[in-house]
Amino acid sequence: MKQEPAAQNSPPASPPSSQPLSEDDDPQTLWIFGYGSLVWRPDFAYSDSRVGFVRGYSRRFWQGDTFHRGSDKMPGRVVTLLEDHEGCTWGVAYQVQGEQVSEALKYLNVREAVLGGYDTKEVTFYPQDTPDQPLKALAYVATPQNPGYLGPAPEEAIATQILACRGFSGHNLEYLLRLADFMQLCGPQAQDEHLAAIVDAVGTMLPCFCPTEQALALV
Numbered sequence: 001m002k003q004e005p006a007a008q009n010s011p012p013a014s015p016p017s018s019q020p021l022s023e024d025d026d027p028q029t030l031w032i033f034g035y036g037s038l039v040w041r042p043d044f045a046y047s048d049s050r051v052g053f054v055r056g057y058s059r060r061f062w063q064g065d066t067f068h069r070g071s072d073k074m075p076g077r078v079v080t081l082l083e084d085h086e087g088c089t090w091g092v093a094y095q096v097q098g099e100q101v102s103e104a105l106k107y108l109n110v111r112e113a114v115l116g117g118y119d120t121k122e123v124t125f126y127p128q129d130t131p132d133q134p135l136k137a138l139a140y141v142a143t144p145q146n147p148g149y150l151g152p153a154p155e156e157a158i159a160t161q162i163l164a165c166r167g168f169s170g171h172n173l174e175y176l177l178r179l180a181d182f183m184q185l186c187g188p189q190a191q192d193e194h195l196a197a198i199v200d201a202v203g204t205m206l207p208c209f210c211p212t213e214q215a216l217a218l219v
């Protein structure tokens with residue numbers, strides 16, 4: 001049974017927990033942590049979802065993308081997780097159970113690994129509502145060893161690249177704004193200075209790129 005978030009841009013509601021958040025209850029249970037496009041477009045069937053965060057990582061627009069949000073000639077920029085002792089990254093964890101597990105992993109292997117250059121990594125996820133009951137979750141992380149990795153750049157340069165790129169999943173600006181939308185909904189405790197700096201830079205540059213109505217047509 002695929003649960004759809006309440007609204008396109010709002011994080012999936014966290015239904016009341018009817019049981020302890022423990023994957024030990026059912027070996028066929030897996031939590032998958034999304035912190036980029038998976039936040040608004042998981043596109044796999046899941047049984048439950050939680051808004052929350054992982055500690056020890058910061059989100060960075062340091063992964064190049066030549067398929068979903070860019071092309072070979074003009075790679076877009078999407079997010080990955082950077083190990084950062086003081087970091088905290090907000091996202092959504094999706095619970096998959098039974099047959100959903102293999103279906104989700106098969107789908108994400110193509111979307112994230114084959115097309116995106118991401119590897120899997122186990123992280124500890126803290127649900128916003130029950131941070132005292134953390135969960136083990138699987139995250140897709142683009143490491144510096146993958147061929148699409150672009151690494152650090154000034155936020156203004158990242159914003160320029162995002163404004164100029166689009167791919168098979170849409171414009172890179174949509175990717176940025178949907179993620180910013182999610183962070184807005186998470187509330188004031190969820191800060192992401194890197195993301196906010198890129199959104200600010202885009203806001204400054206957008207009028208130079210095209211009039212407002214054209215900009216809105218981009219996404």
Ligand SMILES: N[C@@H](CCC(=O)N[C@@H](CS)C(=O)NCC(=O)O)C(=O)O
Nearest residue numbers: 034035036037038065068116140169
């Ligand atoms: N692994 C991160 C990032 C995922 C991500 O943005 N991956 C790209 C692949 S390059 C993607 O799926 N893009 C689909 C889209 O842009 O709609 C997450 O958990 O959300």
